[in-house]
Amino acid sequence: MDIFQLFISAIFVNNIVLAQYLGNCPYLGCSKERGVAFGMGSAVVFVTIMATLFTWLIQTFVLIPFGIEYLQTLAFILVIAALVQFVEMFLKKLIPPLYKSLGIFLPLITTNCCVLGIALLVQRKQYSLGTSLAYALASTLGFMLALLLMSGIRERLDTCRVPKALKGTPIALIMAGLMSLAFMAFRGMAA
Amino acid sequence: MVTVSILVLFTLGFVAAALLGISSKILAVEEDPRVEAVVEVLPGANCGGCGFAGCENYAQAVVSDPDVPAGLCVAGGEETSIKVGNLTGKIVAAMEPQISFRRCEKIEGKVAVRFEYQGMPSCAAAALLGSGQGTDQCAYSCLGHGDCIKVCPFDALYLRNGLVRVDPSRCTGCGVCTRACPRNILEVIPRRARVMVCCSTCDKGKKVMEICEAGCIQCLKCKRKCPAGAVSVVDGHVHIDQQLCLGYGEECGMACAEACDRRILRRLVSTPDADGDRFTAPHPPAIPVNAASTEPQA
Numbered sequence: 001m002d003i004f005q006l007f008i009s010a011i012f013v014n015n016i017v018l019a020q021y022l023g024n025c026p027y028l029g030c031s032k033e034r035g036v037a038f039g040m041g042s043a044v045v046f047v048t049i050m051a052t053l054f055t056w057l058i059q060t061f062v063l064i065p066f067g068i069e070y071l072q073t074l075a076f077i078l079v080i081a082a083l084v085q086f087v088e089m090f091l092k093k094l095i096p097p098l099y100k101s102l103g104i105f106l107p108l109i110t111t112n113c114c115v116l117g118i119a120l121l122v123q124r125k126q127y128s129l130g131t132s133l134a135y136a137l138a139s140t141l142g143f144m145l146a147l148l149l150m151s152g153i154r155e156r157l158d159t160c161r162v163p164k165a166l167k168g169t170p171i172a173l174i175m176a177g178l179m180s181l182a183f184m185a186f187r188g189m190a191a
Numbered sequence: 192m193v194t195v196s197i198l199v200l201f202t203l204g205f206v207a208a209a210l211l212g213i214s215s216k217i218l219a220v221e222e223d224p225r226v227e228a229v230v231e232v233l234p235g236a237n238c239g240g241c242g243f244a245g246c247e248n249y250a251q252a253v254v255s256d257p258d259v260p261a262g263l264c265v266a267g268g269e270e271t272s273i274k275v276g277n278l279t280g281k282i283v284a285a286m287e288p289q290i291s292f293r294r295c296e297k298i299e300g301k302v303a304v305r306f307e308y309q310g311m312p313s314c315a316a317a318a319l320l321g322s323g324q325g326t327d328q329c330a331y332s333c334l335g336h337g338d339c340i341k342v343c344p345f346d347a348l349y350l351r352n353g354l355v356r357v358d359p360s361r362c363t364g365c366g367v368c369t370r371a372c373p374r375n376i377l378e379v380i381p382r383r384a385r386v387m388v389c390c391s392t393c394d395k396g397k398k399v400m401e402i403c404e405a406g407c408i409q410c411l412k413c414k415r416k417c418p419a420g421a422v423s424v425v426d427g428h429v430h431i432d433q434q435l436c437l438g439y440g441e442e443c444g445m446a447c448a449e450a451c452d453r454r455i456l457r458r459l460v461s462t463p464d465a466d467g468d469r470f471t472a473p474h475p476p477a478i479p480v481n482a483a484s485t486e487p488q489a
Binding site: 058062063066067068071074075078079082085086089090092093094159160161 | 195196199200203204207208210211214215218219220311312313316
């Protein structure tokens with residue numbers, strides 16, 4: 001598959017949040033400020049690429065040879081959780097500035113369905129290792145885009161008069177729905 | 192089949208656990224345990240009253256830097272300061288409990304509005320309108336949209352009758368509200384302050400006379416009457432140096448408040464009235480409960 005088409009498809013057409021509804025928890029939880037949204041977005045990009053790499057290796061060299069692909073979900077969760085823990089320790093020791101900006105988001109990602117979802121999707125589509133990593137990067141960039149757009153909207157919403165019953169999360173959910181509808185317009189541009 | 196899956200998962204889990212265990216030893220970051228202890232003691236409100244970005248930053252600074260004193264946490268008060276001092280081995284200077292004070296009485300002064308405001312509910316926005324004069328006739332009034340209420344980490348401020356009130360039982364004097372107010376109406380003063388200026392205007396006396404019945408016209412009688420020299424004009428409005436005032440003591444008989452014909456300088460009482468304010472109703476002049484024997488001097 002053409003790599004350009006893969007990027008367009010993963011970022012806009014099949015956006016991981018707005019079209020596939022994965023990772024909705026950080027999408028709503030971390031989109032109140034642009035700075036936080038950017039931190040969370042970069043943490044997801046980082047962790048997902050690492051997780052895709054390791055789960056791909058586990059799938060190819062452990063699960064398939066032993067014929068136990070049905071344990072995919074369980075094994076992937078285990079690997080991702082351990083990996084996030086390791087990455088957290090690694091960053092804390094060796095790259096403290098990066099740890100300071102990503103640190104609080106890393107534990108949140110441990111069991112995020114966006115990370116696990118991409119690792120599983122890659123297997124379902126039977127991508128090669130290189131394509132898998134590109135797909136992971138593109139999908140998480142799509143996640144970051146959605147998160148940043150949402151945080152921009154929510155920052156504006158803070159200064160608007162919102163009916164009392166809709167203040168806070170309700171209006172955010174409505175905005176999420178509208179954004180999802182807007183992204184539906186990309187349907188048909190790429191598979 | 193079952194054996195294989197159990198074995199594989201067990202191995203995976205074991206390898207992950209072993210790697211994590213080893214790396215936690217290798218990658219362990221040495222943190223001063225005192226930092227965590229200090230963070231535990233601090234209120235955790237991250238109000239920034241100490242001058243650092245948050246409680247953790249202050250804890251780090253107070254542990255590692257010998258020049259950072261232990262008594263900077265205004266929100267926690269004396270109790271916290273002593274605990275921090277014990278943990279870091281620093282001497283704590285006596286702390287004065289503080290409270291936020293609103294220097295505006297525009298309801299009492301019957302300040303009219305210039306126009307009906309329909310914009311976003313924020314003082315910062317309302318204050319920018321009309322060439323920076325805001326929506327009131329007075330350019331130094333409390334606008335009552337509650338920017339300070341939104342930022343207060345202790346929920347100590349509330350709105351009543353269009354003015355911001357301070358809840359003395361909750362206010363810690365951290366000063367976050369003073370920075371949020373676009374008009375600098377709020378000031379942090381010692382809790383035992385005896386007298387305070389209830390107006391922030393920098394306008395000329397004539398204009399103040401026209402727009403507000405409770406506005407300071409800067410006749411400066413108070414300044415002349417104060418034996419301690421605590422009253423002065425700072426940044427264009429009358430200001431009381433509370434340290435000088437409290438240092439002088441009560442012998443002056445509140446000469447400044449007595450001298451003020453417009454009742455801009457008022458005695459503070461330690462119990463708030465029904466409106467949550469720290470001085471009692473306008474007339475007759477309030478008598479402080481902690482000095483009930485002090486008679487107004489002729």
